[in-house]
Amino acid sequence: MTLVAGVDSSTQSTKVLLVEAETGEIVDSGRASHPDGTECPPEAWWEALQEAGAGLLERADAVAVAGQQHGMVALDADDQVVRPALLWNDTRSAPQAERLTDAHGGPGAWAADTGLVLAASFTATKLAWLAEHEPEHAAKTVSVMLPHDWLTMRLRGATAAEATTDRSDASGTGYWSPRTGAYVPERLVQAFGRELALPRVAAPNETVGRTAWGAAVAPGTGDNAGAALGLGLGPGDVAVSLGTSGTVFGVSEVPANDPSGLVAGFADATGRYLPLVCTLNAARVLDTFRTLLGVDHAEFDALALSAAPGSGGLTLLPYLDGERTPARPSATGVLSGITTGATRADLARAAVEGMLSAQADGLAAMAAQGLEASRVLLIGGAAASEAVRRIAPAVFGVDVEIPPAAEYVALGAARQAAWALSGREHPPQWQHGDTERLTGTASAVTRQYATLRNETASWDKHQ
Ligand SMILES: Nc1ncnc2c1ncn2[C@@H]1O[C@H](COP(=O)(O)OP(=O)(O)O)[C@@H](O)[C@H]1O
Numbered sequence: 001m002t003l004v005a006g007v008d009s010s011t012q013s014t015k016v017l018l019v020e021a022e023t024g025e026i027v028d029s030g031r032a033s034h035p036d037g038t039e040c041p042p043e044a045w046w047e048a049l050q051e052a053g054a055g056l057l058e059r060a061d062a063v064a065v066a067g068q069q070h071g072m073v074a075l076d077a078d079d080q081v082v083r084p085a086l087l088w089n090d091t092r093s094a095p096q097a098e099r100l101t102d103a104h105g106g107p108g109a110w111a112a113d114t115g116l117v118l119a120a121s122f123t124a125t126k127l128a129w130l131a132e133h134e135p136e137h138a139a140k141t142v143s144v145m146l147p148h149d150w151l152t153m154r155l156r157g158a159t160a161a162e163a164t165t166d167r168s169d170a171s172g173t174g175y176w177s178p179r180t181g182a183y184v185p186e187r188l189v190q191a192f193g194r195e196l197a198l199p200r201v202a203a204p205n206e207t208v209g210r211t212a213w214g215a216a217v218a219p220g221t222g223d224n225a226g227a228a229l230g231l232g233l234g235p236g237d238v239a240v241s242l243g244t245s246g247t248v249f250g251v252s253e254v255p256a257n258d259p260s261g262l263v264a265g266f267a268d269a270t271g272r273y274l275p276l277v278c279t280l281n282a283a284r285v286l287d288t289f290r291t292l293l294g295v296d297h298a299e300f301d302a303l304a305l306s307a308a309p310g311s312g313g314l315t316l317l318p319y320l321d322g323e324r325t326p327a328r329p330s331a332t333g334v335l336s337g338i339t340t341g342a343t344r345a346d347l348a349r350a351a352v353e354g355m356l357s358a359q360a361d362g363l364a365a366m367a368a369q370g371l372e373a374s375r376v377l378l379i380g381g382a383a384a385s386e387a388v389r390r391i392a393p394a395v396f397g398v399d400v401e402i403p404p405a406a407e408y409v410a411l412g413a414a415r416q417a418a419w420a421l422s423g424r425e426h427p428p429q430w431q432h433g434d435t436e437r438l439t440g441t442a443s444a445v446t447r448q449y450a451t452l453r454n455e456t457a458s459w460d461k462h463q
């Protein structure tokens with residue numbers, strides 16, 4: 001039996017799956033947490049990978065790492081990390097995003113060049129922040145890569161000069177073009193002030209090196225592209241992933257180019273494209289309200305499902321950590337409609353309805369780019385919530401399909417590893433069981449949410 005390993009090194013944790021290469025059957029798995037926060041020393045990811053992969057990785061004949069996108073891993077001339085990586089959910093570089101956009105052609109030019117309208121999440125803005133706020137660290141920086149690139153380099157025992165990345169993660173930097181498939185060095189220079197060594201963009205099914213135990217190492221990918229590969233997304237499929245980030249994405253034959261910035265024009269892990277809407281606030285909105293209510297996951301779900309649609313008039317704008325889409329980095333959460341009749345159940349349901357309403361905005365933005373969902377698949381940690389599953393169809397206004405519980409980012413990485421090991425033109429066809437279809441009647445909650453979202457838009461400027 002040939003075994004491959006897939007890694008998901010995401011915001012809150014590392015997950016490792018050991019998978020049978022021909023069938024996709026999951027043989028074993030491991031998990032390890034990451035430190036909390038919006039910056040992280042890459043060594044913590046390496047330690048989590050060793051912990052989650054103990055007894056698993058060395059059994060694999062091939063391995064691939066899917067990672068949280070955009071993180072800035074800056075290395076010096078000795079390939080040592082210059083400072084903890086700024087992560088995708090760190091908003092300190094929002095001023096740099098605005099300055100770079102205004103100074104260099106505006107949102108349309110950046111979207112045409114890089115598929116992206118700059119936001120604090122993207123690597124280019126973090127490099128600009130480094131140059132402006134930590135000149136001593138910037139002066140030492142010789143190369144820059146992404147979290148999955150750095151872990152892949154460590155697995156290979158390679159140098160930064162030998163490092164690789166893939167199209168999907170390169171497309172989240174702000175200095176690579178999905179349209180041309182090449183880096184855009186002038187965008188990097190505009191951001192950082194000079195050029196830096198960048199990882200080579202490997203082919204989707206390339207073997208880029210070997211591990212210490214002789215396993216083939218595949219290029220790896222960004223976590224959302226990994227999930228798309230793990231799910232085997234096809235035309236008309238749109239995934240809603242509820243992890244630390246809330247992402248709405250599908251696979252396309254053509255790159256997106258959205259000057260509004262709502263839809264990021266990423267590339268996927270198979271040679272196609274991955275238009276994607278990303279919010280900063282998803283599972284942790286529910287975590288916050290669960291903590292405030294002093295309940296566990298099951299009790300929270302029971303509370304939320306005991307309230308009526310509309311949460312008794314309570315409406316939550318879920319921008320607890322600021323928000324990336326829409327671009328409101330200094331926003332906070334807002335709860336409206338509180339009366340003396342409000343209940344704990346209303347509060348729980350308002351958190352679910354508000355968080356999902358922001359994802360419904362993502363579905364609408366994708367549709368506006370011609371990516372109307374004929375099937376919506378719900379994945380990510382918070383998709384395990386019974387309340388989320390049963391409320392989502394009403395908020396989205398469409399049926400929702402729940403694939404069998406699995407870590408689809410890590411599964412996609414494993415599928416890439418099997419693809420590289422096979423040397424075949426296409427990835428192996430794996431079956432993952434039937435999806436559960438959930439239906440619901442459209443509710444008015446998104447209108448309540450839209451009103452609150454629009455009414456508070458002017459508040460951020462004074463924060
Ligand atoms: N049953 C559940 N109900 C609600 N949230 C859940 C449930 N199980 C896990 N989560 C949440 O899912 C999140 C982790 O999801 P995950 O997709 O692994 O995140 P990431 O990929 O960003 O690290 C955590 O915030 C956790 O609290």
Ligand SMILES: O=C(CO)[C@@H](O)[C@H](O)COP(=O)(O)O
Nearest residue numbers: 010011068069088243244245
């Ligand atoms: O920034 C994005 C996508 O643009 C996020 O999706 C990150 O890639 C983090 O993903 P999770 O940790 O939430 O899975």
